[in-house]
Amino acid sequence: MTRAPLTSRHPRGYTILELVVVVCIVGITMGIVAPRFRMSGATAVQLAGTQLAQDIDVTRTRALSTRQRSRVAFRQSLKAYGGYLDHNDDGTIGEIAVEWQELRGFGERALPRGVVYGRGSLPSIPDDPSGGAITFADSRVEFDSRGLVTPQGTGGVVYLQSESERDAVVAISVAPSGNTRLWTWRGGEGWK
Numbered sequence: 144m145t146r147a148p149l150t151s152r153h154p155r156g157y158t159i160l161e162l163v164v165v166v167c168i169v170g171i172t173m174g175i176v177a178p179r180f181r182m183s184g185a186t187a188v189q190l191a192g193t194q195l196a197q198d199i200d201v202t203r204t205r206a207l208s209t210r211q212r213s214r215v216a217f218r219q220s221l222k223a224y225g226g227y228l229d230h231n232d233d234g235t236i237g238e239i240a241v242e243w244q245e246l247r248g249f250g251e252r253a254l255p256r257g258v259v260y261g262r263g264s265l266p267s268i269p270d271d272p273s274g275g276a277i278t279f280a281d282s283r284v285e286f287d288s289r290g291l292v293t294p295q296g297t298g299g300v301v302y303l304q305s306e307s308e309r310d311a312v313v314a315i316s317v318a319p320s321g322n323t324r325l326w327t328w329r330g331g332e333g334w335k
Contacts, residue, residue, distance in 0.1 A: 184257060184305030189327065191258045192303050192313030195224070196325045199284065201248040202226045203321050206286040212236060212293075213246065216283040217301060219260045219276065225251035236285070254303070262302035263309045268316060268326050268334045276302045279317075290321045 182190075199215055205228055206213035212229040214236045227236045230245035243250040254260075260276040271278060279299035287293045298319045305311035314326040314334065326334045 183311075184308035185311035187255055188258055188303050188305045188308075188311045188313050191255050192315055192325050192327070194252070195301065195303065196315045196323050198224070198226060198249045198252065199315065199317060199323050202228075202246065203286045203290050203323075205246055205248060206288060207290040210288040212285060212287055214238070214283050214285040217260065217277050217279070219282065222254045222259055223251060224254075257306050258303055259306055260302065261304045262312050262314070262328075263304055265310070265312050265328055266333075268300060268314045271300050271314075271316070273300070284317050286321055292317060292319050292321055295319065 202213045202215050205211075205226075209228065211232055212234065214227045215224055216227065216238055217224045225238065225243050226246045226248050227238050227242035228246040229236050230242050236242055262276060267273065277299070279301070280294075280297065284299060285293045292298055296319050298317050300314050300316045302312060302314050304313075310328060310330060312328040314328075316324045316326065318324075329335045
């Protein structure tokens with residue numbers, strides 16, 4: 144007895160119409176879900192402030208470990224900052240490429256998109272009588288070979304804010320001892 148070959152009544156694969164429907168469903172779903180994954184201005188500022196505080200700590204640690212001067216220079220107009228190490232131990236930092244490479248840390252870093260130096264109309268943090276976005280002399284914080292801020296007895300603050308959310312502000316303060324602290328504006332609660 145011979146059997147007839149099996150033939151399928153249903154062809155394999157998908158039709159163009161089925162593919163178009165699936166693509167439309169995925170597109171609509173992504174249009175609804177994707178906006179929820181955007182980072183808020185407050186989150187972006189908080190992350191940028193945390194990164195800056197860590198970079199300042201890295202710069203201070205390199206000064207201590209190498210027994211050489213180090214510096215973080217803030218460039219407000221460029222929305223960036225850079226870290227430098229006195230590579231030839233001559234007591235001066237020229238903010239040149241070899242010095243940021245010698246730091247072996249972060250080099251030069253741009254602020255994230257949507258984050259700028261400033262605090263808008265918010266009050267300053269406690270113990271900061273100034274009114275600027277960067278309160279360090281010459282927009283830089285420098286550490287001596289012992290990790291202390293120079294000139295001795297000085298410190299300062301850097302304020303970062305969101306361009307889209309004016310109340311999303313953080314402050315990074317550096318004490319004369321070199322200790323760094325991150326402050327966050329909490330609306331009615333003030334600086335925390």
